[in-house]
Amino acid sequence: MTFLHKITKKFSRNNSQNVSGINPSVISQQPTGLKQPAKPSQPKTLAELEQEIAAQGQVSSISHQKRPSKANKGIGTKLIWIAILIGIPVGMVWLANLPYPIIRRSVVQKAPFLLLPSYMSMEQHYRQALASIEQAEYLIEKPTSAADLALGEQQLQQTKTHLDNLPIGLVNDWPEYKYWWYDWRFSVYGLNAARRQVGQLEAKVFQEKNAQTLLTDNSQALLNAKQQYQIATTVTDKKSAIAAWRSALDKLEEIPGQTLAGKTAQNQLDAYKRDFKEVVGLAAGNERVSTLITAAQQFSWQAAKAGQNPPHTVTEWEQIENLWSEAINRLKQISSEDLVGYAEAQKLLATYETNLGQVKVRRQAEADSVQALATAQREIESLMASIPTDPKNLDRNRVISQLHSIINQLEKVEKGTTVYLKAQELLLSANNKFKQLQ
DSSP states (O other), rough: OHHHHHHHHHHHHHHOOOOEEEEEEEEHHHHOOOOOOOOOOOOOHHHHHHHHHHHHHHHHHHHHHHHHHHHHHHHHHHHHHHHHHHHHHHHHHHHHHHSHHHHHHHHHHHHHGGGGHHHHHHHHHHHHHHHHHHHHHHHHSOOSSSSHHHHHHHHHHHHHHHTSOOHHHHHHOOSSSSSEEEEOOOOHHHHHHHHHHHHHHHHHHHHHHHHHHHHHHHHHHHHHHHHHHHHSSSSHHHHHHHHHHHHHHHHHTTTHHHHHTHHHHHHHHHHHHHHHHHHHTHHHOOOOHHHHEEEEEEEHHHHHHSSOOOOOOOHHHHHHHHHHHHHHHHHHOOOOSHHHHHHHHHHHHHHHHHHHHHHHHHOOOOOOOOHHHHHHHHHHHHHHHSSSSGGOOOOHHHHHHHHHHHHHHHHSSOSSSSHHHHHHHHHHHHHHHHHHOO
C-alpha cells in the first residue's frame, strides 16, 4: 500500500466520523462565541492530494536553495579580499625582481630586501653551476667510455643553463653581494672563470666527438673491407679489399692519442693488425713480392734495352750498370719468409747479377782501351816530333823501341770497344814502320 493510499484512507475515515464538517481541534482553538455553522467539506480526491504534496515539496526545495546562495556570496567576497591583500605585496616583490637594470638598481639602493628571491635564485644557480661543472670536468678530462663523455656533455649543458640564469647586469653593477641580512659573496671573476672553463670543456668535447666519429667510421670500414676480402672471387677484388683494409688501419693510427677514441684505437690496432696478417697472410706477402719482382723486371728490361748494339762509351756502360743494380736491390728486399716469392726472386737475382758482372767487365774494358789508345797516341806524337829531318841522323834503335811500345799499347785495345777500329788502323801503320826499320 503506497503513501498516497494511506493518506486517502485516513482522510476518508475522518470525514466519516465528523459528518458535520467541524474540526474539533479548530473548535478548541477558536474563542467562544457564536459562529456561523461551517459548510460541510467534500472529501479530496487522490489527484488533489498529490498536487498539494508536490507543491509543498517545491516550496521546501526553493527555500533550501536560497539559503546557501547567501552564504556562498559571503565566502566569495572574503576570498577576493584575501587575494587582494596577499597579491599586492607579492606583486611588488615580483616587480622588484624583474630582470631589468633600471628597476633593480633603484630597489638595491632603497629596498634591497625585496631582491631576496633574486639573491636566493642566484645563489642556487651558482652553486649548482659549480657542482655540475666539477662533474663535467672529471667526466670529460678522464673518460673511461663514450657514456662518460655523453654524461659530461649533459652536465656541461646544465652548467651553461645555470650560468645563463644569473643576472649579468646586476653582477656587473655590484660585483660582490654582502648585506647584514644576507651573507653570500658572488664574484664576477668567478663567473668569468666558470664561463672560460665551460668553453674549454666544450672544445674538448668537440675533439672527443670528432675522434669518436673517426674511430667508428674507420672500424666499420675495416670490417667491411674484411668481409669484401672474404667474399672476393677475383684477384682484382681481393687487391681492392686489401687496399681498403690497409687504408682503414692507417687512418686508425692517425686518430689523436690524447683522446679516448685514440687510446681505444691504439689498444685495438695490435689485434686488427694480427687479424689482417692471419686473414690475408700469404696473399698480402705475394702482392708485395709481386710488386717488387715487377719493379725489378722493369729495371732489367731498361738495362737490357740500353745495352743493345754495343760498343758503348764508359758513361753509357755506367748507366746500364746502375739499372742492373736497381733491379738487384728490388729483389734483395724480398724476405726469405715469403717462400714462393723468395725462390722466384733468387732465380732472377742470379741472372741479374751475372748480367751486372758482364756490364762491369765491358765498362772496365772500354775504360782500359780508351786509356791505352790515348797512351799510344801520345807516344806516336812524341816519336814524330823526335824524328830528324836528315835520315842519316836517325837513331834506328830508339825509333824501333818507341814503335814497339806503341804497338804494345795499341794491342791492349780490346775488341768490341769504341776505340778498337781506330787502334787497329794505328797498329797496322806502326807494324809497317817497324818492319821497315828492321
